[in-house]
């Protein structure tokens with residue numbers, strides 16, 4: 001891939017100096033004795049004040065319920081690998097894996113919202129760095145800041161400086177990033193492309209030509225799954241057609257959703273959809289990826305958890321078992337997202353939750369999890385030799401490409417804005433009315449207050 005100079009991300013909140021925590025560990029209340037101050041509602045028991053030092057690194061005893069949506073091949077295996085590290089380090093704690101199936105958290109996040117409403121938070125959940133974390137959980141005051149843990153564990157020295165603003169509100173840091181995923185990847189089997197006489201397209205215009213050839217040969221050009229995977233495709237088409245700056249401008253209010261460039265990108269998206277499988281709405285992301293492995297489809301565009309899925313099937317990029325390229329038009333741009341874990345207020349086992357977070361942020365935890373998950377460590381000191389050829393290429397690109405945040409996976413838009421886009425997208429998938437889609441997208445940006 002062509003490497004271009006790194007641009008800095010637009011910060012969710014300015015990076016401010018993290019306050020040094022003066023309090024000693026002995027100042028922390030003993031396990032289970034933190035009493036809520038008077039007047040705290042029963043449904044949200046008080047958390048210790050920001051900066052309260054962690055309990056004993058021993059982690060205590062009891063159950064630790066960890067919530068995610070990692071149930072498919074690769075992602076579930078990665079989670080298990082990290083749970084194993086946790087078991088070794090904290091043998092007195094019992095980890096409860098409360099994953100709820102459904103890619104991109106579509107089901108899990110609804111279940112989580114109900115639990116939070118009922119005052120029944122798990123000890124920790126997976127939330128995406130960026131607007132999903134800050135605009136939803138932090139805005140609802142559901143999380144404790146984690147500055148003290150970052151200080152204790154020295155994480156500010158090993159996590160990318162550019163990531164910290166994406167998990168911070170003002171001075172407060174609110175999650176522990178466990179990885180970096182890349183969203184804009186196109187996957188294929190090289191030998192199938194050769195057999196069908198095509199190569200991986202580098203622009204969307206080229207994709208449409210290649211797709212026509214494939215369709216004539218009776219091959220589905222692009223495998224897609226349920227609706228969130230079409231949002232994932234949509235964001236990569238926007239990125240590929242508008243470029244990193246044009247794409248970023250759509251989210252920071254400096255761009256124009258009603259512009260001719262967006263009209264043209266929507267036309268491209270519309271044409272691309274013509275080349276997807278008819279049964280997309282019934283397939284999960286991994287079902288769609290399987291179509292490529294089975295030779296029923298030429299390409300799929302999916303985040304690199306797909307590589308975890310391929311590896312879980314016994315394939316290896318080191319042996320050339322599958323191929324990848326930047327999604328058309330986005331070579332040199334790394335469209336990123338980051339899975340991260342939080343410390344909720346009102347949990348039953350705060351010590352246990354802190355133990356989990358220590359593992360999630362540790363080198364051992366990240367180097368166990370990420371090579372299997374299909375992601376690269378959030379830390380910049382991961383052991384490169386543990387990562388396969390694809391993941392090493394992702395490490396290189398993360399360090400050198402332009403960066404763009406993912407819409408589908410929580411970086412650039414609040415949940416409310418994303419929900420508006422999702423509704424508009426659902427209508428568009430049903431009626432194909434690109435003009436109405438563009439109007440709805442323009443209105444959604446205004447409703448969010450991001451565009452005037």
Ligand code: GAL
Pocket residue numbers: 069070075102103104105128181285303305337338339408409
């Ligand atoms: C993303 C998440 C990834 C992966 C994917 C498919 O939202 O960040 O870790 O799990 O969904 O489930």
